[in-house]
Amino acid sequence: MILQHHYKDFLSDFKIWNQKPHTKEWLIFSENIGKRLSIDETSLSNGELYTILTNKAAKGKKGALVAMVARTKAERVIAIIEKISLKQQNLVTEMTLDMAGNMGLIAKKCFPNAARVIYRFNVQKLATEALREIRIKYRWQAIDQENEAIEKAKKKTRKGSSLKF
Template identity: 65%
Template structure:
């Protein structure tokens, strides 16, 4: 039944893009003034670069191009099949901080304003905070192993320190993962208690958490590009004063992309539409119970979204 649908009913055999579907798909008619570009995995970690039209809002007409891989040169070659006069009509394109995406957007859409997605910037800070938490957790595990070995060598019982909420130190650090992702106003009572214990013992995590939340606050409560620049500069100075290596890396990344990051404050555009579309692809893939035939999967996908 499925084979009959695949071979005869679906129209797959007569698909005009079938000959090159594994390498690239192009729908110039879906090109709009505001685009998103991102990468996604279809099967077994194989990455594809997908360009989408924001005006379609994740529905029919969303897909502009799908290109196998993430090499800038290859994606540029495919997108340049669209006439330059059409590509010059693109006003804005949102993207992440990857250098290849920046190059693709710059070369293919020269008139478009490039906007680095604020959520990718915030994610870097969140990951820097989690990196510090994980380091403390490994240190706690080492300390616990040493204490256990010492207890064995002295023929004594090892009793881990229990905190007021019932956590051991290593449990506190492990269970604080989601606490550090959330804003303080969204903490549950248990998370509030855990945060107090965590920040009392690890002042650096408290400072790093404040840096992460203050960066989010800048993007959420700033509507002017000049104010945005000033506030990011102040944030950068706080990072420098903190001496946190992981956050210095984040600050340097922001500096290297500050022009396209600041463009966010013009229209508050993000790459959320691309992330949402990636989620739709994953949901579609789960309905297929994986991707056995990439060409047919892409055909079905484009029938829905191109």
Template identity: 80%
Template structure:
């Protein structure tokens, strides 16, 4: 816009910030770095999550699902993730308005659960299913990475032995053209997906991987079983039964990391099962985080936090 009118971009930004916009008379400017609240945006279904504005500084963001990521989305933004600080700010919204909230989606972080419980006592808490699935996927990738490091060590030893015996080192090439190390590295991406979405090359690579490493195959099946419970179950009671059977499979597998996930699910089972009432997720909060990152990159970072938040809330609050 600046180049179209033949002026310098910095001059236009300066004029907009100090004269053309309402930034100087913004009623939340004095405390914008610490907190922002918009009580008028509160709705029956909310999401709470954390996001980073710049330099790793975290903000707790409360959003209204009904706004669909448009104007009216932001209910509150508070610097930091400390429960006591966030609660004190959100409680500035009258209790009568907060009691209108029926449901709030969140991750499994203890501080988020405490904020939701204290600020919205009548709301049902729903643990985001994607955070639960992410734990299982990370456990699967942990097993793959462990084998990859072992393969790298074995290759290094073989190369050192070849060097000491003055012979040429020839790595073993698998039928798809990968070495063992490459197979384990290149398997990362298809392990995130359901086998129905694999390409032909990925199917071939999966067959090799699962034949060589049965434990990765077993862990992949556990991950997909958990995903299928969330995707193909609509009844809360049936979901409870299927999760119990999944816990049993995990116990039999002997995987320490999956046992940790199983215990985590057990500790949050009520909030996880609440997902099956309305199939609510925290996807709207994750989507809004992506919007903030895109907005930040569009302006090449955050130089003035108050002005950045002013522009952000003009669009989304």
């Protein structure tokens, strides 16, 4: 604990860090921007949502974080990301995002030259749900046909048993 305190207060540049005043609300590392970015929301603690913009080329390692904004409201996130120079925003050619409307709006407004790519997991989930609905529909149709056939067979059996010999 003493070593952490010593590092933070004396060895690091934390006291003179230019993002210190707003660090709880947002962080921007525009030097990490690249051609391919991802944007998503996450909850780090206590249910607080953050919007995170990352450079895919860094593969989650050093230099991956481009921006982190407390909360997910599109207008707020756009205002923060627009602090990145327009020249750098225009370098982005691909944005990977989920299907949330706010993420699509952020990508469209902040990175107009970027193609928007939906996470494959979201596409797989939609396809799986659609397939499940179709299976359920056909299953009920098959059950209805079977019930009709059983009912016809019962009627036929009743008519046959009422004949007198």
